[in-house]
Amino acid sequence: MRNSCFIFVLFIIIGCSNNDDEIVDYAGNAILGDWILDSEYTFDPDFPESPIPALMDGCEGKLTYSFQSDGTFNVEYFERDEQNCISRGVNSGEWTVVSDSVYTFKPSFKINQTGVLSGKYYALFSEDLQAMALMNVNNSTKEIVYFKE
Numbered sequence: 149m150r151n152s153c154f155i156f157v158l159f160i161i162i163g164c165s166n167n168d169d170e171i172v173d174y175a176g177n178a179i180l181g182d183w184i185l186d187s188e189y190t191f192d193p194d195f196p197e198s199p200i201p202a203l204m205d206g207c208e209g210k211l212t213y214s215f216q217s218d219g220t221f222n223v224e225y226f227e228r229d230e231q232n233c234i235s236r237g238v239n240s241g242e243w244t245v246v247s248d249s250v251y252t253f254k255p256s257f258k259i260n261q262t263g264v265l266s267g268k269y270y271a272l273f274s275e276d277l278q279a280m281a282l283m284n285v286n287n288s289t290k291e292i293v294y295f296k297e
Contacts, residue, residue, distance in 0.1 A: 183294035185263035
């Protein structure tokens with residue numbers, strides 16, 4: 149998988165950190181723009197080097213976030229309707245930067261779907277700013293990966 153190394157590096161950085169300030173988002177406004185869900189992983193603390201991918205159908209992989217500079221975001225999510233992926237609409241929310249590498253996401257909606265963000269997340273961006281990995285501050289056993297659309 150194209151993001152296995154990226155995921156492993158994020159897990160090691162976050163797993164070894166005792167202080168939020170040790171992880172730095174050098175990209176600044178890297179989160180701005182459109183992002184599409186690539187994958188979600190669970191980490192077994194006994195085997196952190198072997199992330200377990202979440203089972204996603206093709207519809208969940210279409211989930212798209214659009215982050216604006218005014219601190220708002222829109223998210224479009226999809227569900228399978230018999231054999232087709234159907235958009236279930238666009239919802240909005242707010243995002244803020246808590247520190248150099250910690251973001252808070254406050255959706256204005258409730259949905260339980262792979263890739264939907266709510267709460268505080270550590271963020272790590274690829275050097276070319278085309279990939280973003282997020283790990284919930286309160287649950288470091290899951291990681292969500294997005295790619296620029």
